[in-house]
Amino acid sequence: MRFLSLLLALAPAAGVFGLWPQPRSLETGSTALKLASDFDIHVSVQHPPSDLSDAVSRTKSFLQNDKLGRLVVGRGSSDSSALKTAKSLKTLQLSLSKGATVRSITEESRLALGTRSEEYILDIPADGSTATLTANSTLGLLRGLTTFSQLFYEWSGQIYTVEAPISITDAPAYPWRGLMLDTSRNFFPVADIMRTLDAMSLVKMSQFHWHVTDSQSFPLVIPGFTELANAGAYDPSMVYSPSDVQDIVDYAGARGIDVMVEIDTPGHTAIIGAAHPEYVACAEASPWTTFANEPPAGQLRLASATVANFTAKMFTAVAKMFPSTVLSTGGDELNTECYAQDSETQADLTSTGRTLEQALSVFTQTTHGALKAAGKTPAVWEEMVLDHNVTLSNETVVLVWISSMNAAAVAEKNFRLVHAPSDYFYLDCGAGEWIGDDVANSWCDPFKTWQKAYTFDPQANISASQAHLVLGGEQALWTEQSGPENLDPIVWPRAAASAEVFWTGPGGNGSEALPRLHDVAFRMRQRGVKAIQLQPMWCALRPGQCNLDS
Amino acid sequence: MRFLSLLLALAPAAGVFGLWPQPRSLETGSTALKLASDFDIHVSVQHPPSDLSDAVSRTKSFLQNDKLGRLVVGRGSSDSSALKTAKSLKTLQLSLSKGATVRSITEESRLALGTRSEEYILDIPADGSTATLTANSTLGLLRGLTTFSQLFYEWSGQIYTVEAPISITDAPAYPWRGLMLDTSRNFFPVADIMRTLDAMSLVKMSQFHWHVTDSQSFPLVIPGFTELANAGAYDPSMVYSPSDVQDIVDYAGARGIDVMVEIDTPGHTAIIGAAHPEYVACAEASPWTTFANEPPAGQLRLASATVANFTAKMFTAVAKMFPSTVLSTGGDELNTECYAQDSETQADLTSTGRTLEQALSVFTQTTHGALKAAGKTPAVWEEMVLDHNVTLSNETVVLVWISSMNAAAVAEKNFRLVHAPSDYFYLDCGAGEWIGDDVANSWCDPFKTWQKAYTFDPQANISASQAHLVLGGEQALWTEQSGPENLDPIVWPRAAASAEVFWTGPGGNGSEALPRLHDVAFRMRQRGVKAIQLQPMWCALRPGQCNLDS
Known part of the structure; x- marks a missing residue:
């Protein structure tokens, strides 16, 4: 049941700019993939708790409303041509591992320390076929949805990633x-x-x-x-x-x-x-x-x-x-x-x-x-x-x-x-x-x-x-x-x-972390949280160029 | 014409809590005085510039909308009985000194450094008779209006000071x-x-x-x-x-x-x-x-x-x-x-x-x-x-x-x-x-x-x-x-x-200044400027009690 139990021994992986915290295991490609206009999140859980349904709705809202341009010079303008041929992702499928007890996210969050299950596996193919998010608990699904919403950027009305396929296996080091x-x-x-x-x-x-x-x-x-x-x-x-x-x-x-x-x-x-x-x-x-x-x-x-x-x-x-x-x-x-x-x-x-x-x-x-x-x-x-x-x-x-x-x-x-x-x-x-x-x-x-x-x-x-x-x-x-x-x-x-x-x-490594921290700070601002600027925007758009030896 | 020219030699006066910066010369009493419900500001200036009229309107709006309670324990509650017998101020009268050239505040503000006239005299009797503000320029009138708006607090719908009569002669040390x-x-x-x-x-x-x-x-x-x-x-x-x-x-x-x-x-x-x-x-x-x-x-x-x-x-x-x-x-x-x-x-x-x-x-x-x-x-x-x-x-x-x-x-x-x-x-x-x-x-x-x-x-x-x-x-x-x-x-x-x-x-003296700085910070917040808290509010309401020897 605890199929992710080995994860705690894994070293942090090199990462997608947008992810904070860095997943324990992460593989990415370099293919553009956009969300279909009718993109939806399907929950394959019988009688899903209402707070799971709410989390799905919030995630869809973030995907539509974050409107965060990639933190590169020109923001998304250089992605235009890749987007023309990019496949569209129509579905993210959520499911719990077999035999998992279905509790609400709220109940899971309040379990005694050390007994909460937050691990999840997220797979996003590059070809537009269904993406999957699986976990041992609704709380794990929430963590996976949070990751999913951080993977996407907006340019000219399109919501997309340029790093498909993406494969993440994740769990926290400490509760x-x-x-x-x-x-x-x-x-x-x-x-x-x-x-x-x-x-x-x-x-x-x-x-x-x-x-x-x-x-x-x-x-x-x-x-x-x-x-x-x-x-x-x-x-x-x-x-x-x-x-x-x-x-x-x-x-x-x-x-x-x-x-x-x-x-x-x-x-x-x-x-x-x-x-x-x-x-x-x-x-x-x-x-x-x-x-x-x-x-x-x-x-x-x-x-x-x-x-x-x-x-x-x-x-x-x-x-x-x-x-x-x-x-x-x-x-x-x-x-x-x-x-x-x-x-x-x-x-x-x-x-x-x-x-x-x-x-x-x-x-x-x-x-x-x-x-x-x-x-x-x-x-x-x-x-x-x-x-x-x-x-x-x-x-x-x-x-x-x-x-x-x-x-x-x-x-x-x-x-x-x-x-x-x-x-x-x-x-x-x-x-x-x-x-x-x-x-x-x-x-x-x-x-x-x-x-x-x-x-x-x-x-x-x-x-x-x-x-x-x-x-x-x-x-x-x-x-x-x-x-x-x-x-x-x-x-x-x-x-x-x-x-x-x-x-x-x-x-x-702080230098590796900085671009990702910029990214989550920019995303917080898009969501109404007044996170400060860590550097001049010139630096935020040019990872590494404001390092001492650059 | 420069009737305030001697002021620059005066030492700062002990002050009303609400005033920042401290006027060069200030006398206050301890009588409550409230603004009449039909309080108005009269401008005795022929053809007043529109930005002076705007400044008057803004001042009236601040007086109504600041709704700042005095920074004392209970805020204004201890002023209730004094307010029952307080006189009402119906009029603040603005005028320029004789022979003053009438320019807009904007024009005055843009004069060459050292030639701007910012001095003013403000008198507020305790008996409800007309308060007067005089200056050598519309810019001086603006400075006086700014002072006036900082003198008043709100409690239970009443706008008042507890320090009438108030007499201020003021001018800046540096342009x-x-x-x-x-x-x-x-x-x-x-x-x-x-x-x-x-x-x-x-x-x-x-x-x-x-x-x-x-x-x-x-x-x-x-x-x-x-x-x-x-x-x-x-x-x-x-x-x-x-x-x-x-x-x-x-x-x-x-x-x-x-x-x-x-x-x-x-x-x-x-x-x-x-x-x-x-x-x-x-x-x-x-x-x-x-x-x-x-x-x-x-x-x-x-x-x-x-x-x-x-x-x-x-x-x-x-x-x-x-x-x-x-x-x-x-x-x-x-x-x-x-x-x-x-x-x-x-x-x-x-x-x-x-x-x-x-x-x-x-x-x-x-x-x-x-x-x-x-x-x-x-x-x-x-x-x-x-x-x-x-x-x-x-x-x-x-x-x-x-x-x-x-x-x-x-x-x-x-x-x-x-x-x-x-x-x-x-x-x-x-x-x-x-x-x-x-x-x-x-x-x-x-x-x-x-x-x-x-x-x-x-x-x-x-x-x-x-x-x-x-x-x-x-x-x-x-x-x-x-x-x-x-x-x-x-x-x-x-x-x-x-x-x-x-x-x-x-x-x-920083200890003397702190309560006044709290006051202007609280007033800034009332006006939509997110000035920080300098101390726990417990201290802000008890001047001096968070000093080292208190």
Whole structure:
């Protein structure tokens, strides 16, 4: 059934300009092939799920509307004569491998990590005979459709490729190919998130990590806990209602993306004090530099049984909103001075006879216990494993952010991990400091270029016996200096770099990659995503001619 | 008549949050004052120019449509009770000082540098009696209207200030408050340029420096020289027609902005070779690193009389398209190796008995002679004064870009100068290198923050006797890694930093400035300019609370 299982050992293939990420195995010719005016996509699946039918419709729409000219001088003008004699492709036939269980794309996308089936085989003959796309799952079909839509260009009303026949056998190297967005420092309307999911899907990303709340604002409306957004959102209009969340997870699921929500606790929670002042220690304490890594200070009183129970119940309610099997409780940047100076926390520690570390472990077991009861796997930031003495289930997913050097230590402790290292993958770095009167460079300068992300090695310093613990990785946008205004340009096409590292595998050559990254950036722009220009258009149309030795 | 002439000696005043740039003299109260539902602006000018009437209409539209809530917690909610008893302002009365010549804003904006009158006096009583705006010119009235529109906020349908009475006497420190945009590396549609002019006008900028062509593409359609864009534009749709130019200079003029176009010569001209291969030395020569600072190589054959005459005639034609008195011929980054290896240039030098430097001087005198005949003042980049032995008219405006340290040397040579230093004002720096296979940082990293630009001192190292030579300055967007997708976020609100330095004068305090910069950025967003977030909104609503010691 898993007929593609050998693929993971294949090296990346030399590629078609338009494909990002690069398929694991790819053969192309040099024959022009155009889409017939009555081109159609046939689905040979009994009772196809509606999101598969929708994906087929979207693919046909992209083929018609992308209208992307090839990135060569003159765009498609030099293809005119080849197009006159080109065969027409009338049909792409989709089918599932024999015996495959038919689930919706959405269901497949939300399966537990490591059990999702994304592999596919795509064959496009040069003679106009039927092209075929086969997979083990509807999710694999979606990945194949995404590839198919990237193969075609437009010139003078014709939609075509000049590289037929095309034969692709493909599967991802890692299941977690993610993007993190912080919607607390600054708010993003639902439409911005959906457009981001569109772009993620185009580069076959699988995981949206939604850092939905933080100390600055609480935009998530949680049934039974609506006071948190009522008091903590920036504005009554700047919230995600339960139906907004439903729309977002459905939109993501239909595009092959699972949504892991994160309610960062017990730090990064100052704004909970707007609704529940009694739950928060050192709320807006001054100077904030003593009590937090950034303003405002404020952390949940983790040693309080009342606060732990409140937090666990909140997580139970949040778990019901998000169908993913994974949910993050955060756990980064806990400030001990905040608790040292908080008389309520000190009283709680005294009365229970616990140290702060012991109380943190109890707090975490309480919240994680609630998640487990709700059928969820918890995720945490690396400090919970490396800096604290917290008892965690071995199931826990650990997000490595402080440094890429820390991944090995997490693997040593036998936890599954996701790479999100600030030294490679932080999209916000390099714009200087945002603290009002600090004119120094920011802690994570310089700017992390796409080239830097592209050189990342997921298995660096990790022993072969622990290799299986690496789930993948994600680029992250923290939004102290970002908002809807610069979302697209600060993320795209940069975040596509890690999408290829974790789909195709590491070791790609930046010079080879650049023309393909131009191509996917141009295609994103055609689809309404404001991906930036990587070079002057002169260079984009002349691959290699803006290299140093050219 | 110049009743505001003493103002230039005044120190910046403590300010209303909403004003950027800070007026030279400002007094405010703490009384709420709202606009009456029938508020109107009366123009006491006989036969007001149509662009003044348009500016009045735009101002009324901004007042109604900005709908900006005050940047405080709760936005305007705490103003509700004050608004219940607030007086209503029914009229703003505009008038010119006695004996002032009535010209259109557009005409005033295009007067020679140093002769434009931008000063104004604005008085808004707290009791609802008529507010008055007086100036020496329609351009001064425009600046005052711009200030007026920034004073008002919206809450619950009411448009109001809480700082009446307001009394402002204002005038700029420097005439040149500019922004440079490169439309050659990547193309920008006319609408993007117009939106940029809107934002410039909001912060009282006076000069758009349009670097319209370069080696990568030639988007300007010049009557009589249409072959240049025909062969050199990226696409037939990616051009500025003469009517586009007319629209842009008119749009700018009506907003108090003069447009200085730049056709960079004799370097940065490779693309002219697409139409006239015989005019260009070392066109696309390889390796480009030998022949140019960036790909593609190619420079006008400056020693050829034919090429010099062609270029001069082209400038004559360009001069007719742009009503400004200033026009830039560029002159930066001339590569000598390109000419050393060009047999045609060597033959021309031999036959005329000139050195390359002598030929450059003749070439420049030819092009500048054409400009002078067309009534224009030439502008050049600093190398033409500091690195070459070129005879230039003392009228010439010199743009300093390589380093802020070079301004003093230009002033020593008694040339008027514009500060555009890469170490303070280059908006493109800090995103890494764009050369395809160069993973090093770019030459002008790191990112130039608004705080950095804000610390610029226009008179640093310049002697008092040469102080008058400083015309002002400009921030610059070179577009190797930019396009329409990131134009607004990469420029705004950063470029407002220099607008205040050159209007109000240097020495502003960044902590004091930040809340006002937030305010103008929020207002830009309300007007459709995608200025970025400078901080989490939590900070924007709590001035000072995200400072280090808060």
